[in-house]
Amino acid sequence: MCSNHLMNTPDPIISNVIVADRQLIVCQGIGSLVGQIPDTCLGQFATDLEGLRRLLTAQEGRVIVILGVRLSDCDLATALEMLRREFPAALVVVVADDTEFAFIRAAIKAGANSVCMMGQILISLPKILGKLVEGHTIVPTEIMRRLTTETNDALSRREHEILGLLVNGLTNFQISARLGLSENTVKYYLKAIYQKLDVNSRGGAIAKYVAGNY
Structure with a gap:
C-alpha cells in the first residue's frame, strides 16, 4: 500500500x-x-x-x-x-x-x-x-x-541477569533456555557486557562482576 x-x-x-x-x-x-x-x-x-x-x-x-x-x-x-x-x-x-x-x-x-x-x-x-x-x-x-x-558501563537489568547466570556456571545454551532467548541473542548480550566491563572472556567478566568492579 x-x-x-x-x-x-x-x-x-x-x-x-x-x-x-x-x-x-x-x-x-x-x-x-x-x-x-x-x-x-x-x-x-x-x-x-x-x-x-x-x-x-x-x-x-x-x-x-x-x-x-x-x-x-x-x-x-x-x-x-x-x-x-x-x-x-x-x-x-x-x-x-x-x-x-x-x-x-x-x-x-x-x-x-x-x-x-x-x-x-x-x-x-x-x-x-x-x-x-x-x-x-x-x-x-x-x-x-x-x-x-546513561553511563557507558552501566549494566542493564538483562545484562545483570545474564552475568548472574554466568557466575552460577551456566552455558550459553542454558542461559538462553532459562531466559527464553536465542543463543545468538545471549552471545550479543555477552559481547555488549564484555565491552562495558573492558574484558574479553567469560572469566574476566565473572571476576569483575563478583568483585563489583563495574
Missing part, C-alpha cells in the same frame, strides 16, 4: 518500506502504521535474513528497512552487518522494546539511520519516516536523553 500527498502537488520521491522481524504479527502491526504515512510504499515482510536479502535485491529506488532486534535466524548485529555490507544505500530504522535499550545503543553505534522504541512507535515512527523520506536522519529526543544520561 502506497501513501501519497494530495493531487496538484509535485510528485514526491516514494520510499519503499520493508519491515523485518522474527514475528510476522509484529511486521503486520508496524506495516499497518507504515501504510498510513505519506510518500511511503509498504513492501513485503521478512522474518529471516535470507528473506530480507531477497526482498532488498528485488527493490528499485530508495528503500527503508524497519528492523526488529531479532530475525528468526540471526540477531540484530548480524542483520545490520549484512545490510551495511550488501545494501549500503538502504536506510535502516531499528525498533526495540523499552526493556531492550542496549540494542538501541548498539544499533546507533553500528550505523542505523534511526531508532524507535516500541512504546512510542505510534508517535515516533511517522516522524522518523517523514524525516528519512526528506533525507534526514533522526534520533528521538527521549532516546537521545537516555543515551546521554
Whole structure:
C-alpha cells in the first residue's frame, strides 16, 4: 500500500518500506502504521535474513528497512552487518522494546539511520519516516536523553541477569533456555557486557562482576 500527498502537488520521491522481524504479527502491526504515512510504499515482510536479502535485491529506488532486534535466524548485529555490507544505500530504522535499550545503543553505534522504541512507535515512527523520506536522519529526543544520561558501563537489568547466570556456571545454551532467548541473542548480550566491563572472556567478566568492579 502506497501513501501519497494530495493531487496538484509535485510528485514526491516514494520510499519503499520493508519491515523485518522474527514475528510476522509484529511486521503486520508496524506495516499497518507504515501504510498510513505519506510518500511511503509498504513492501513485503521478512522474518529471516535470507528473506530480507531477497526482498532488498528485488527493490528499485530508495528503500527503508524497519528492523526488529531479532530475525528468526540471526540477531540484530548480524542483520545490520549484512545490510551495511550488501545494501549500503538502504536506510535502516531499528525498533526495540523499552526493556531492550542496549540494542538501541548498539544499533546507533553500528550505523542505523534511526531508532524507535516500541512504546512510542505510534508517535515516533511517522516522524522518523517523514524525516528519512526528506533525507534526514533522526534520533528521538527521549532516546537521545537516555543515551546521554546513561553511563557507558552501566549494566542493564538483562545484562545483570545474564552475568548472574554466568557466575552460577551456566552455558550459553542454558542461559538462553532459562531466559527464553536465542543463543545468538545471549552471545550479543555477552559481547555488549564484555565491552562495558573492558574484558574479553567469560572469566574476566565473572571476576569483575563478583568483585563489583563495574
